[in-house]
Amino acid sequence: MRNLRLPAALAALAIAATACSGDGGDGSGASGGQYPRNETLYTTGTAWGPPTSWNPMMRGQYAVGTIGLVYEPLFLFDPDAGEYVHWLAESDEWTADNVHQITLREGVTWTDGEPLVAEDVVTTMELGQLDGSPYSNLWTYVESVEATDERTVEVTFSDSRPQEWMNWAYTSPIVPAHIWGEMSESDVLDSANENPVGTGSYVYESHSDDRMVWERNDDWWATEALDLDMDARYIVDIVNASNEVTMGMLNQNEVDLSNNFLPGIDQVLNSDGNVTSFYDGPPYMRSANTAWLVPNLTKAPLDDVEFRQALAHAIDLQQIVEGPYSNLVEPANPTGLLPEWDAYIDHELVETEGFSYNADEAVAILEEAGYLDQDGDGFVETPDGDPISLTLEVPSGWTDWMESARLIAENAKAVGINVEAQFPEFDLLVDNRNAGEFDLIINNERQLSNTPWTYYDYLFRLPINDQQTTVNFHRYENEEAWELTEQLAAVPVDDVEAAAEITSQIQEIQLAELPAIPLWYNGLWSQSTNQHWTNWPSEHSDTPNSPATLWNGWLELGAITTLAEIEPVE
Amino acid sequence: MWRYIGRKLFVYLLTFIVAVTINWMIPRFMPGDPVRSMLSRAQVSNPEALERMTTYYNEVFGLDRSLPQQYLSFWSGLLRGDLGISTMLYPEPVLDIILRAVPYTLGLLLPAILLSWIIGNRFGAFAARSKVLDNTVLPVGYVLTATPYMWLALLLAWSLGIVAGVFPVAGGYSYSLRPDFSWMFISSLLSHWVLPFLSLFIVALGGWAIGMRNMIIYELEADYANYLQALGAPRRLIRRYAFRNAMLPQITGLAVQLGTLIAGALLTEIVFNYPGLGTLILSSLNSRDFFLLQGIFLFVVIGVLIANFIIDIVYVLIDPRTRVQMTGGSS
Numbered sequence: 001m002r003n004l005r006l007p008a009a010l011a012a013l014a015i016a017a018t019a020c021s022g023d024g025g026d027g028s029g030a031s032g033g034q035y036p037r038n039e040t041l042y043t044t045g046t047a048w049g050p051p052t053s054w055n056p057m058m059r060g061q062y063a064v065g066t067i068g069l070v071y072e073p074l075f076l077f078d079p080d081a082g083e084y085v086h087w088l089a090e091s092d093e094w095t096a097d098n099v100h101q102i103t104l105r106e107g108v109t110w111t112d113g114e115p116l117v118a119e120d121v122v123t124t125m126e127l128g129q130l131d132g133s134p135y136s137n138l139w140t141y142v143e144s145v146e147a148t149d150e151r152t153v154e155v156t157f158s159d160s161r162p163q164e165w166m167n168w169a170y171t172s173p174i175v176p177a178h179i180w181g182e183m184s185e186s187d188v189l190d191s192a193n194e195n196p197v198g199t200g201s202y203v204y205e206s207h208s209d210d211r212m213v214w215e216r217n218d219d220w221w222a223t224e225a226l227d228l229d230m231d232a233r234y235i236v237d238i239v240n241a242s243n244e245v246t247m248g249m250l251n252q253n254e255v256d257l258s259n260n261f262l263p264g265i266d267q268v269l270n271s272d273g274n275v276t277s278f279y280d281g282p283p284y285m286r287s288a289n290t291a292w293l294v295p296n297l298t299k300a301p302l303d304d305v306e307f308r309q310a311l312a313h314a315i316d317l318q319q320i321v322e323g324p325y326s327n328l329v330e331p332a333n334p335t336g337l338l339p340e341w342d343a344y345i346d347h348e349l350v351e352t353e354g355f356s357y358n359a360d361e362a363v364a365i366l367e368e369a370g371y372l373d374q375d376g377d378g379f380v381e382t383p384d385g386d387p388i389s390l391t392l393e394v395p396s397g398w399t400d401w402m403e404s405a406r407l408i409a410e411n412a413k414a415v416g417i418n419v420e421a422q423f424p425e426f427d428l429l430v431d432n433r434n435a436g437e438f439d440l441i442i443n444n445e446r447q448l449s450n451t452p453w454t455y456y457d458y459l460f461r462l463p464i465n466d467q468q469t470t471v472n473f474h475r476y477e478n479e480e481a482w483e484l485t486e487q488l489a490a491v492p493v494d495d496v497e498a499a500a501e502i503t504s505q506i507q508e509i510q511l512a513e514l515p516a517i518p519l520w521y522n523g524l525w526s527q528s529t530n531q532h533w534t535n536w537p538s539e540h541s542d543t544p545n546s547p548a549t550l551w552n553g554w555l556e557l558g559a560i561t562t563l564a565e566i567e568p569v570e
Numbered sequence: 571m572w573r574y575i576g577r578k579l580f581v582y583l584l585t586f587i588v589a590v591t592i593n594w595m596i597p598r599f600m601p602g603d604p605v606r607s608m609l610s611r612a613q614v615s616n617p618e619a620l621e622r623m624t625t626y627y628n629e630v631f632g633l634d635r636s637l638p639q640q641y642l643s644f645w646s647g648l649l650r651g652d653l654g655i656s657t658m659l660y661p662e663p664v665l666d667i668i669l670r671a672v673p674y675t676l677g678l679l680l681p682a683i684l685l686s687w688i689i690g691n692r693f694g695a696f697a698a699r700s701k702v703l704d705n706t707v708l709p710v711g712y713v714l715t716a717t718p719y720m721w722l723a724l725l726l727a728w729s730l731g732i733v734a735g736v737f738p739v740a741g742g743y744s745y746s747l748r749p750d751f752s753w754m755f756i757s758s759l760l761s762h763w764v765l766p767f768l769s770l771f772i773v774a775l776g777g778w779a780i781g782m783r784n785m786i787i788y789e790l791e792a793d794y795a796n797y798l799q800a801l802g803a804p805r806r807l808i809r810r811y812a813f814r815n816a817m818l819p820q821i822t823g824l825a826v827q828l829g830t831l832i833a834g835a836l837l838t839e840i841v842f843n844y845p846g847l848g849t850l851i852l853s854s855l856n857s858r859d860f861f862l863l864q865g866i867f868l869f870v871v872i873g874v875l876i877a878n879f880i881i882d883i884v885y886v887l888i889d890p891r892t893r894v895q896m897t898g899g900s901s
Contacts, residue, residue, distance in 0.1 A: 034754060035746045042745060049853055052659045132623055192661070209670065210845050211745055236745050241843035244724065248739035251732045427607040427858050 035213075037532060038568045041232035044246060045259030045525065046550045047239045050209040055193035056173050057127065059134040059552075063212045064237045068555025070198035070214075071173030074102060074121070075166070077450040078558050079340045080545055084166065084450070084493070085558075088116065088174055088199065090151075094492070098143075098157040100165065106151065108221040110176045112197045118147035123177035125155075132189050138168055161489035163451040163499070170450060170556050174199070201230050201560070212237045228564035232533075235563075237550060250275055253531040259549045261525045263400060266326050269527065277527050278548070279539050282327035285523030286547065290336045290455070291401075291444040293392075293408070293517040294474045298436060301382050302390070306369035308514045312355040313362035314415040315408055321520060324403035329520045335507050336459075336518030337452050343496050344452045346504035353511040362415040371416075379418040390419045390439040395426035401442055404519075434467045436475055443473060444522050447553055451499070456485040456506055459515055476515035481506060524549060535567045571886070571893075578882050582875050589871045594644055597860040598637070604657045605633065607858045631655065631861070644864075653868070654861035658854055664865040667850070672869065674742055675846035677763065679835050682770035687824055690778025695813050697779065698786040707779060714776025719834035723769035723841040730765060737765045740843040766842045770835055774827075781823060785816035818889055825881040828874055 043064075051063035056071045067073075075092075076085040086092070090105040108116040125145045128138040142165075143158040157165070176197055180188060196204055199221065202214035214235040222228040238255065240246070243262055249255040253274070262268075268275050269284055277284040293315070295302040302308065317331035334354030337345050366372075370383030381387050392409055394401040405421040412419035419440065424432070432438045446458045460481040461471040468475065484506045491499045526548045528536040537544045544565040546558035605627040628634045631654070632643060647654060653664035697707040731739035738744065744758040789795060789812035798808050836848030843849060847866050854862040886892050 033748060033750075034744075037746065040746060049658055049857055052662065206748060208749070208845075209667075209850075210741060210843065238741075238745055241740060241849070242840065244727070244841070245740045245843045248727060248732050252735065252739065254738070254740070254745065426856075427603070431603065431606060 035234045035236065038570075039231070039233040041235045041257065041533060041563070041566070042238065042249075042255045043235060043257045043259070043550050044238040044240060044249070044255050045257075046552065047212065047237060050239060051207045051212040053192045054196040054204065055191060056175065056196075057134060057188055058190070063207065064550050064552075065202065065212065065214055065235065065555070066196060067173045067552065068200070068550075068560055069202040069235070070196045070200045070204070071175060072198065072200045073170050073173050073556055074104075075170040076556055076558055076560070077166075077170045078546075079448055079450075082340070082343070082496070084170065087170075094162075095154075098160040100155045100157070100162075101148075102153045102155070104151040104153070105221060105225060107225070108199050109219065110197050110199055111203050111217060111219075112176075112179075114176065114178055116174070116199055117150055117177070118153045119177045119181075120174050121145070121153045122147050123181045124172070124174045127175070127180065127188060130185050130188060135168060135172055141165070159490075161486075162493045163453045163491060164489040166493050167450055167454060171553060201228075201563070202235060205234065210239045212239075222564075228561065230564055231566065231568050232563065250527065250529060253529050255529070256531075256533045257526065257528045257536075257548060257550070259525050259551055261328075261400065261523070262527065264326070265527055266328060274530050275527055276530060276536055276538065278524075278537060283330050283523060284328055285525055287330065287338050287340075287448070287521035288524035288551075289444045289447045289522050290332050290338060291442055291519045291522050292336060293519050294433075294441050294443050295516065296436060296438050296440070297474050297476050297515065299439060300386075301371070301388055302439065304369065305513055306365055307371065308517065309355065310362045310365040310369070310371070310415065311412060311417060312514055312517045313358050313365065314417065315411050315517070315519070316357045316359075317520060318357065319411075320404045320407050323407060324400050325520070329523050332518035332520050334511060334518060336510075336516070337455060337503075338448050338521060340448055341452045341455075344500050344503040346500070346507050349504060349507055349511065353508070355511075355514070355517075359411075359415050366416065373416055378416065379413070380416040388418055390417070391422045392419050392440040392442070393422045393424055393429055393432070393438055394442050395429050396423040397426075405442065433473050434469050436468065436473075441473070442519065445470065448557065450493070451488075452503055453485065453488045456481075456488060456503075459510065460485045460506075474516050476513075478509065478513065478515075481509045481513075484509075524551075524554075530569070532569055533566045534569055535565055537562055537565075574886070574892075575883075578879065582879060586871065586875060590645075590648070590868060591641075593864055593867045593871065594641060597858075597863050598640075600858070604858045604860050605631065608657045608660065627657075631657065648868070653865040656854075656859055656862045658857040658859040658862060664861050667862060668847070668865050668869055671845060671847050671850050674844060675835060675839065675848065678766055678770065678839070678844070678846065679832065682767055682774060682835070683824070683828070683831055686771045686774035687778055687820070690775045691782045691817065691820055693775070694779035694782025695786050695809075695816070698783045698790075699809070704783065708783065711776040711780040711783075714773055715780060717773050717776075718837075719769060719773055720837040720841050722773055723766065723838045726765050726769050727841065738762050739765070742845040762842075762844070766835075766838050766844050769838050769841075770831070773834065774831060777827070778820065778823075781820055782816060785819060786812055789813075789815050814888075818885075821881060821885060821888070825878050828877050832870060832874065 046064045053061050054063055054066050054070070056062055056067045072088055074087060074089040076087050077083075078085055088104060088108060089102045092100065092102045095101050102121070104116055104118060104121070110116065122145050125138065125142065127133055128135045130136070141157055141159040141161050143156045145156070146154045148154050155165075179197055183191070201217055201220045201222065203217050205213040205215035207213060216230050216233045220230070240260065243260065246255070246258050246260050247262055247268075250258055250268070265277075266282070266284060269277055278286050295308060295311075297303050321327060321329055321331055333345060334350050334356070335345050366380055371380040373380050374385055375381065379388065392405050394405045402421070402423055409419040409421040429441065433441055433443070446455055458471045460476065460478060462477065462479070462482045464472065464475050464477060484502055488499060488502045488506070491502065524547055528548060530536070535543055537546055537548045544562055546562045546565070547554050548562045549559050605624055608627065609623055632640060635643070651665065653668070656662050656664050656667055659667055693707070697703040727739045730736050738761060741762055742759065743749065743755060743762055747755050747758055749755060790808070795808050795812060798811070835846075836851060838844070839846045839848030840852050847869065851863065851866050854866065
């Protein structure tokens with residue numbers, strides 16, 4: 001039998017060898033070399049999956065920086081000053097109540113050498129007429145768009161909504177007509193667009209499953225026009241891994257800017273002078289959006305205003321802010337509007353009508369409305385005597401939200417409302433949320449923007465569909481509130497006073513009815529290291545104030561200027 | 571011999587079919603809809619557009635057909651080497667994505683398994699001979715073998731990566747490099763490989779060393795060892811015989827342990843954000859990418875089966891008893 005040894009050994013070897021072949025070879029074969037450290041900015045915290053698409057029409061799926069670094073909008077919005085910054089547009093003018101004339105900058109070229117022309121804006125807007133376009137609602141209020149000469153566009157509105165329109169104008173990037181005008185509908189909406197041609201400061205360099213690399217566009221128009229210099233020749237955006245990995249990379253100075261929520265980052269910020277955030281002390285981060293407690297208004301007893309008021313009074317926000325967040329966030333204003341929108345908050349009204357934590361008051365409201373503990377189990381029943389048992393759902397794995405949900409449930413139980421915290425998978429929660437099959441959820445999908453209109457759109461938009469995918473998850477039906485929201489959309493963008501008058505009326509309804517309960521301001525998580533790049537935005541007067549993040553939508557809120565302001569360490 | 575191999579092959583084939591079926595079933599009975607989650611990332615707000623896109627993608631991924639039909643077309647695709655299209659990395663084929671990740675996982679696993687097994691066995695056998703070593707190695711080995719892979723990985727990342735700063739803690743190669751065939755790239759590849767390799771290697775080492783140490787002691791007390799000793803054979807010779815006998819259960823152990831080792835490697839990859847199959851499993855799970863998940867598990871299953879098959883053949887080589895059985899000895 002000894003002669004069996006050799007063939008069997010060979011067979012084993014052969015199988016093992018075929019299994020290993022290809023080991024180590026990673027053939028995405030770009031030309032060799034290393035990105036020089038002093039010219040490369042490493043970022044992380046935005047991408048949750050490998051980069052697969054550079055198509056700005058596929059919102060939510062494009063590689064980090066596609067909008068902002070490559071494709072640019074007509075305007076930026078500066079949330080601190082509340083002003084629009086001309087970007088691709090050189091100037092703009094309302095020639096009539098319903099006509100907006102925009103003049104484009106001279107000398108802006110696409111990276112394929114073609115100049116930026118008015119036709120590009122027209123084509124971009126017309127892409128909104130495709131079904132499935134991310135801004136197909138544009139054409140519900142735009143009547144026509146016309147290129148009156150090489151660099152001038154005239155937009156005529158059937159229903160003038162400046163606030164809504166300007167929101168589009170600074171969030172939506174312009175694409176080149178000579179490329180996108182000739183693409184088929186499915187290519188526009190569905191192709192990966194591997195070779196993005198934009199006007200922006202960066203061009204595609206390379207990518208792999210765990211990173212996206214951008215290279216500086218040396219012919220960028222803003223270098224001359226706005227004196228913005230990108231010192232980073234390369235931007236390497238690293239796909240998110242775990243908190244531990246990000247923390248480790250920050251400590252090793254392998255990443256310069258992290259936009260992750262890192263629990264316990266306050267300790268690092270306090271002890272390690274090399275890692276900095278916007279504020280030196282709590283809350284360390286600026287606010288980015290409001291986390292709302294969203295009740296399902298189609299279900300009893302959540303359809304009862306008194307019950308919602310009692311619930312709102314029962315929640316001890318300070319405990320959440322100090323507990324799970326260790327002061328990294330701030331409690332929200334009862335209107336839910338972000339600090340940047342302070343001018344739109346009716347503070348007198350909030351003073352008298354706004355809710356605050358008061359457990360006794362919560363019990364009193366419940367009693368008055370007839371919610372009493374009749375069977376002595378420690379929890380109140382409806383006035384009809386039916387037991388109440390609610391669930392509060394937050395996505396599994398979102399540890400800060402899970403802790404907060406537990407605290408909210410405890411707070412509610414303390415006043416006799418039976419709330420149970422549950423942690424389903426994110427996708428399941430989204431399905432249930434969209435279909436209206438939930439009791440209570442926490443949601444923060446609306447970000448800081450040019451106008452509080454986006455928040456009221458989120459709270460009040462009608463009509464209610466079977467699937468509510470982006471707004472009004474609570475299914476609140478109030479014609480008056482929605483009408484006021486539409487009026488707000490129609491206020492000229494620079495007329496803050498007129499807008500504040502309308503928001504005050506809206507807040508009166510909102511505070512009385514509490515369709516959703518504002519909880520805390522989620523932070524613009526941003527921690528940066530000063531080892532290789534400095535001059536990060538902070539509260540100090542000698543540094544920029546713009547947001548330091550690559551989150552989708554934030555480059556247009558001024559983060560692009562942050563990239564021009566940071567300086568390499570020699 | 572051929573009957574033996576044939577019988578083994580049949581068992582493996584059966585295992586394969588069952589594994590593939592379970593593998594196909596699990597993601598389909600998980601909550602969540604891959605198309606819906608893909609579209610919700612696209613933030614389509616217009617309900618009509620959403621409806622139309624859902625139908626379109628359901629058709630693209632074949633999710634509009636009945637479950638039995640999906641099952642059959644899955645098999646027919648599988649036999650043609652077509653694992654479908656990923657929803658997470660739409661529109662890339664699953665196979666391409668997996669083939670990109672496999673070298674990293676194999677590059678970690680093979681050296682870790684083989685080296686830990688070889689060194690662990692030698693070391694265990696050596697330790698059995700020395701009282702001092704035995705008293706120290708045994709407890710340390712027990713601690714090591716009970717250590718969860720990812721916990722040790724975190725510990726290593728913290729101590730050697732963050733505190734000492736010797737090794738990088740994340741990625742498959744430096745984020746400042748483009749893959750090419752240069753010394754710089756290969757050294758970066760190696761330095762990123764060390765920590766994940768070590769955490770797998772050290773845990774497995776403890777297990778093998780303990781097993782070998784126990785086996786050697788057992789074998790040295792066996793009748794044949796005593797008999798040899800009575801005949802006056804040199805101790806080295808006895809030990810050699812004992813070692814060869816003690817190897818057999820260790821090889822069986824290797825086959826049994828393979829699954830655990832692979833699971834450990836997958837977790838370790840996640841800790842180090844190493845771009846292998848483990849990290850891929852996590853991200854495909856997070857984005858409900860059935861097709862990718864299915865493909866990866868399939869690869870793991872095939873890998874384990876092939877490795878077991880190799881061990882079966884090796885066993886024939888080193889254990890004469892199996893050969894005697896095959897040629898019609900007692901069965």
